[in-house]
Structure formats: C-alpha cells, structure tokens
Amino acid sequence: MSPGSHSAPPPDDAPADTAFAPAAIAHPGSAASPRGHAVRALVASVLGYAMDGFDLLMLGFMLPAIGADLHLSGAQAGSLVTWTLVGAVAGGIVFGLLSDRFGRVRVLTWTILLFAVFTGLCALSRGYTDLLVYRTIAGIGLGGEFGIGMALVAEAWPARLRARASSYVGLGWQAGVLAAALLTPMLLPLIGWRGMFAVGLLPAVASFFVRRQVEEPELFVAHRERAAQAAPQDKPRALRLLVADGRTARASLGVAVLCSVQNFGYYGLMIWLPAYLSKSFGYSLTKSGLWTAATVAGMACGIWLFGVAADRFGRRPAFLVYQVGAVVMVFVYAHLSTPFALLIGGAAMGVFVNGMIGGYGALISELYPTAARATAQNVLFNIGRAVGGFGPLAVGALAARYSFTAALGMLAAIYVLDILATLFLIPERRGAALE
Numbered sequence: 001m002s003p004g005s006h007s008a009p010p011p012d013d014a015p016a017d018t019a020f021a022p023a024a025i026a027h028p029g030s031a032a033s034p035r036g037h038a039v040r041a042l043v044a045s046v047l048g049y050a051m052d053g054f055d056l057l058m059l060g061f062m063l064p065a066i067g068a069d070l071h072l073s074g075a076q077a078g079s080l081v082t083w084t085l086v087g088a089v090a091g092g093i094v095f096g097l098l099s100d101r102f103g104r105v106r107v108l109t110w111t112i113l114l115f116a117v118f119t120g121l122c123a124l125s126r127g128y129t130d131l132l133v134y135r136t137i138a139g140i141g142l143g144g145e146f147g148i149g150m151a152l153v154a155e156a157w158p159a160r161l162r163a164r165a166s167s168y169v170g171l172g173w174q175a176g177v178l179a180a181a182l183l184t185p186m187l188l189p190l191i192g193w194r195g196m197f198a199v200g201l202l203p204a205v206a207s208f209f210v211r212r213q214v215e216e217p218e219l220f221v222a223h224r225e226r227a228a229q230a231a232p233q234d235k236p237r238a239l240r241l242l243v244a245d246g247r248t249a250r251a252s253l254g255v256a257v258l259c260s261v262q263n264f265g266y267y268g269l270m271i272w273l274p275a276y277l278s279k280s281f282g283y284s285l286t287k288s289g290l291w292t293a294a295t296v297a298g299m300a301c302g303i304w305l306f307g308v309a310a311d312r313f314g315r316r317p318a319f320l321v322y323q324v325g326a327v328v329m330v331f332v333y334a335h336l337s338t339p340f341a342l343l344i345g346g347a348a349m350g351v352f353v354n355g356m357i358g359g360y361g362a363l364i365s366e367l368y369p370t371a372a373r374a375t376a377q378n379v380l381f382n383i384g385r386a387v388g389g390f391g392p393l394a395v396g397a398l399a400a401r402y403s404f405t406a407a408l409g410m411l412a413a414i415y416v417l418d419i420l421a422t423l424f425l426i427p428e429r430r431g432a433a434l435e
Contacts (some may be wrong), residue, residue, distance in 0.1 A: 009382025087139025263388025302355025
C-alpha cells in the first residue's frame with residue numbers, strides 16, 4: 001500500500017493524507033498476542049532506554065564530585081549535562097533518519113557501541129575539555145535510543161497493546177533513573193566518579209548482547225522491500241513526511257510542544273530535586289536520593305497507568321487527564337514542607353509529570369508511516385529534549401533569583417501549554433493500523 005492510499009474510510013478525526021496513512025483502524029481487541037520476537041524487541045528497547053536514564057541521573061549526582069576533582073566552575077559542571085543533551089538531540093535526528101533507511105535493530109546497535117566507547121573514555125578524562133567532548137559524543141549515542149526503540153516496539157506489537165508496550169519502554173528509563181538514585185549515593189564515595197562511569201557501561205553491555213537476538217519487525221522488512229523496488233523519485237523523504245501537508249504539520253507542531261513541555265518539566269525537576277531537598281530541608285545525599293527515588297517510583301506507576309488508559313480510553317483523554325494533574329501536583333508540591341508530605345507528594349507529582357512518557361511512542365507511531373516513523377519519533381522527541389535542556393538552567397536561575405518555590409510554580413504553568421496543544425493540534429489515533 002502506498003503512503004497515500006487507504007484500505008478503508010478514515011475515521012472522522014483522522015487526516016486522510018500521507019503522514020497519517022493508513023486510515024484503516026484495527027479494533028483494539030482484534031490483534032493477536034505478541035510473539036517471541038515482539039517480546040525480545042521490547043526487552044532490547046527497555047534496556048537501551050534504561051541505560052539512557054541511568055547515565056543522565058548518575059551524572060546529576062556526580063557533578064559536585066567531578067567539579068571538585070577537575071576544579072570546574074558551576075557553569076562548567078552544568079554544561080556537562082547541557083552538552084550531553086545537545087549530543088542526544090543531534091544523535092536522535094541522525095540515527096532516526098538512519099533507522100528508517102537501514103533498519104531499527106542495526107542502527108540501535110550502532111548507537112550502543114558509540115555510547116559505550118565514549119562513556120568508557122569519560123572515566124579517563126584529564127580535564128574539562130576532553131570530558132566535555134566525551135560526554136557530548138556519548139550523548140549522540142544515547143539520542144537514538146528513545147525513538148528507534150519506540151518505533152521498533154510499535155511495529156512489533158499488536159494495535160490493542162501498542163500504548164501499553166510503549167509505556168514499558170518508558171518504564172525502562174525509570175528503571176535506569178531509579179537504579180542511579182539508589183546506587184550512586186552508595187557507590188560514589190567508594191569508587192569515585194571515574195568508577196561510576198565504568199559502572200555506567202554495564203547496561204550498555206547487556207543491551208548490546210540482547211540486541212543480537214532481535215529481528216527487524218515484519219512491517220519494516222516489507223516496507224524496505226517495497227522501497228527497494230520503487231523508482232528514486234517515488235521514495236518519500238522522511239523529514240518531508242513530517243510536514244507533508246497542513247494537518248500533518250499541525251500534528252507535528254503539537255507533538256513537538258508536548259515533548260518540549262515533557263522534557264523541560266522532567267529535567268527541570270530531576271536535575272534540581274536532590275539540591276532542592278538538600279538546601280531547603282537539609283537532607284543528606286542519601287536521604288535526598290531516597291526521596292527522589294519516591295518521585296521516580298511515582299513516575300513509573302504513572303507511565304504504566306498511562307499505557308493502560310491510552311489503550312482503553314484513547315490517547316487524547318489520557319494526555320489531558322495527566323496534563324491537568326501535572327499542573328495541580330507541581331503547584332501543590334512547591335508548597336509542601338514536612339518530610340512525609342514531600343515523600344507522598346513527590347510520588348503523586350511523579351505520576352502526572354512523567355507518566356505521559358508512556359504515550360509518546362504509540363501516539364507518534366500512529367501519526368506517521370513506516371518510511372518516517374523512527375525519524376518522527378527521534379526528531380520530534382529530541383526537539384523536546386533540546387528545549388528540555390534549558391529546564392535545569394531556567395529552574396536554577398529562578399531558584400537563585402527568587403526561590404525554588406517560584407521555580408516550581410513556573411514548571412506548573414508550562415503544562416497549561418501542553419493542554420492547549422493536545423486540545424487543538426493532536427488527533428485521536430487509538431488502534432490505527434500502521435502502514
């Protein structure tokens with residue numbers, strides 16, 4: 001089926017254009033159960049995204065130790081996070097395009113090798129400049145993990161379970177972050193920041209071997225065979241498919257807004273949450289880690305619940321409920337003061353603030369054809385990651401000038417923009433058959 005053809009009339013709210021093809025809608029309960037290759041694809045994608053989460057939160061905990069050892073200023077230490085995210089944005093775009101051309105599994109393997117080599121080199125850094133270079137290139141490797149993994153899972157799993165499977169990939173990030181929150185405070189005093197970079201290689205090694213057992217999805221193989229037979233002028237350009245027409249461009253803008261708010265809020269909270277608990281309430285490093293872990297546990301519950309809700313009730317209703325919840329809970333958390341309230345409130349805030357990550361994989365996969373699916377996942381999500389890179393800077397600047405309470409209030413306000421984007425730019429595509 002060509003990108004612009006349809007095997008059934010489109011639903012009322014689905015655009016009948018290239019990027020939204022096909023319009024045939026599979027009943028959510030009609031698809032077969034996932035097979036072994038689908039489970040292996042899920043495990044590989046979860047491990048890759050776990051590596052991503054472990055690395056970035058571990059770096060957040062290590063910044064004071066790295067700064068002290070290498071005599072870095074506060075701006076230099078913070079730039080290690082920023083340039084890791086810059087690398088991730090570049091890597092996401094490049095590897096998304098490569099994945100749509102050469103295959104999901106093959107390009108995921110390239111990303112893991114790049115990350116592993118340069119994370120290992122971070123442990124051998126002699127100063128700020130070489131560490132910054134290694135972190136940036138390692139970030140390039142990390143950048144492909146989210147989008148390619150989400151595309152791989154969406155293409156391998158049945159429509160009725162697509163959001164749930166995507167939410168499991170999102171849970172991989174939380175597993176990595178939770179491991180970093182629990183292990184870094186214990187291991188950092190013993191093995192130092194150089195040893196922690198060596199520990200960061202372990203998820204990469206595990207992910208590499210798991211991916212050797214993963215096959216390309218049948219959907220992608222069929223697409224590649226058709227593309228090989230097509231004339232050069234008939235082969236669609238992946239980036240152009242993101243703005244193929246007005247409806248597609250509006251949807252791409254909406255997804256970019258959602259991903260930007262998601263990443264801005266997430267990084268703004270998670271990078272500064274340990275410092276907020278330490279400076280405002282006098283928590284030790286270990287206690288800050290435990291309270292941060294409670295927030296991460298809430299995020300994990302939220303991601304899983306989002307996948308279930310999105311498969312049952314639709315993508316838009318699930319996003320809207322979570323976005324309203326994020327506005328309320330971030331504002332409430334900013335005004336909590338007792339340890340128990342911070343513990344419970346942090347978990348509840350985590351449900352809504354990061355639970356939405358469970359829906360992006362399914363949403364984006366259903367909006368674009370196979371020729372551009374990984375590109376769309378990585379380009380749109382990494383636009384959000386690029387904007388999100390300013391989250392820690394904005395929170396830090398507001399906290400320094402006013403207070404952490406004011407900074408958290410600003411984060412609550414940005415989710416209103418999320419709500420508007422969902423209402424006016426995002427179509428409902430639950431259960432859409434993938435082209």
